[in-house]
Amino acid sequence: MDADRNERLQGLYEEHGRKLLAYALSITRHRESAEDAVHGAIARLASRPWLPRRLAPYAYRCVRNAAIDACRRNGRRRETVFDAGAVADEPGDAALLPHLESLLERLSSDEREAIVLHAIDGLAFREVAAVRRRSINTVASHYRRGLQKLRQLWSETENGAS
Amino acid sequence: MKDVEQLLRSASTAAPSEDLDRRVAATLRTRPRTSPAASLGWRALACAVSFAVGFAAARMGGGRGAADAARTVFVAQLAGDDACALQAIVAPRTGATGPAGVFEGSFVGPEEANGERSGT
Numbered sequence: 521m522d523a524d525r526n527e528r529l530q531g532l533y534e535e536h537g538r539k540l541l542a543y544a545l546s547i548t549r550h551r552e553s554a555e556d557a558v559h560g561a562i563a564r565l566a567s568r569p570w571l572p573r574r575l576a577p578y579a580y581r582c583v584r585n586a587a588i589d590a591c592r593r594n595g596r597r598r599e600t601v602f603d604a605g606a607v608a609d610e611p612g613d614a615a616l617l618p619h620l621e622s623l624l625e626r627l628s629s630d631e632r633e634a635i636v637l638h639a640i641d642g643l644a645f646r647e648v649a650a651v652r653r654r655s656i657n658t659v660a661s662h663y664r665r666g667l668q669k670l671r672q673l674w675s676e677t678e679n680g681a682s
Numbered sequence: 683m684k685d686v687e688q689l690l691r692s693a694s695t696a697a698p699s700e701d702l703d704r705r706v707a708a709t710l711r712t713r714p715r716t717s718p719a720a721s722l723g724w725r726a727l728a729c730a731v732s733f734a735v736g737f738a739a740a741r742m743g744g745g746r747g748a749a750d751a752a753r754t755v756f757v758a759q760l761a762g763d764d765a766c767a768l769q770a771i772v773a774p775r776t777g778a779t780g781p782a783g784v785f786e787g788s789f790v791g792p793e794e795a796n797g798e799r800s801g802t
Binding site for chain 1: 685686687689690691693694695696697698699701702703705706709710711712
């Protein structure tokens, strides 16, 4: 039973490790705190007598709680969620990511988390709702509002630059 | 120029460090510790079952020896002493009017059960 549990957790980490880290980083903006939050969530799941059936949303929630605790202890920093080694489809896009990230910072935490979980981590709205313990309509509304603000901020800065 | 949403979806995020990979692997290699509450729950269940079996055996003609054995199993399991509980099941009860224990088996004296032999 323990082996089965550990296999499930190993699978979770292989599939979602990077996404969990991105989510934690979007909250803490501090690499070490974010990694501690991910490790803490896995350790917490490993110590449970049984695992929840829907494991991924529970793991995201554990990471979120640990990341928020880390923020309370250390405050938010300025480290990047995106891979520093550029990673978009086109080379020019990579240069835009730091700017995009600075704009993400200007959204409310609800909007930012909805965008990180849905657009960046690729979770369905149903899963985002389970992570945030909100209704699907609420998280979808946070996402749409956040994206609208982001587009507006993006065009404002582009117009300002030209 | 890409739309903001397309850009977000195509962006790759920071990868976990090797240190995090190692820590997670080490955590998952370690056998999870059963929580005290869960352990107590299982032990209480084992107690109840052993007591019920002993009681039923006594009612069916096992006599006083079986009831004593059941009581010993119950107390030993409650105290977390599985070796003592097992011994109570297989060891004959002195002075018992009925069969030796709940189950008849080879005799295991208290000293031998504790890893000692007489005269050594």
